[in-house]
Amino acid sequence: MHIEPGIVDGAKIVLSYGTAAASFGLLGKMALDTIRKSGVFSLAVRSVITTVAVFCFFEILPHYPVGVSEVHFILGSTLFLMFGAGPAAIGLAAGLLLQGALVAPFDLPQYGINVTTLLVPLWAVSMLANRIIPEKTAYVDVSYVQALALSTTFQAGIVGWVAFWAFYGQGFGAENMASVGSFGFAYMLVILGEPLADLAVLAAAKTLAPLTRNLAFENRLHNAA
Secondary structure, eight states: OOOOTTSSOGGGGHHHHHHHHHHHHHHHHHHHHHHHHHOHHHHHHHHHHHHHHHHHHHHTSOEEEETTEEEEOOOHHHHHHHHOHHHHHHHHHHHHHHHHHHTOGGGGGGHHHHHHHHHHHHHHHHHHHHHHSOTTOOGGGOOHHHHHHHHHHHHHHHHHHHHHHHHHHHOSOHHHHHHHHHHHHHHHHHHHHHHHHHHHHHHHHHHTHHHHSSTTSOGGGTSOO
């Protein structure tokens, strides 16, 4: 989901400053919701965990360039289900920044683009979860269909934002459209695989309930709303 340097450049990149500001507004809303439900200390602990996890996702899990961007296994819906929307959002933003600062400084000028591409789909996942997961259902009990819906929303959001930035930066030429198409097709593998990862992690959390019923994890993980 990292937009390649040069795809959006010059004066056009100014738009990403505005979208990033709006995305951080959504992050703040999700973080405040977590504080109201679980407290500041819980938010801080979970945010550290998600930041480390996101950095590892970027650097350790398989990732490869395809078309206008790179395909990463970011596991956004997994982070949401395990740690909640606020910590997941902070982890995505901070992990992305850490990865750029320590490993890929050439990505830093595109930080506004890339953080928007991550945070807006995560917010959409949180909205969808409120609608499709009944209040009496703990997250460890979500179905494959529900996990697939959350994962598809997150990954489709990433593909949609990457496509937007690519067309905004480079236009609708045949080569650019082919590059966007190849990137979107490659992300189908992530959409198919992430729900299985979600369910595997949730099954482990359910089995290890004594270790995951604490402030380091989303309260809804084991408890109905």
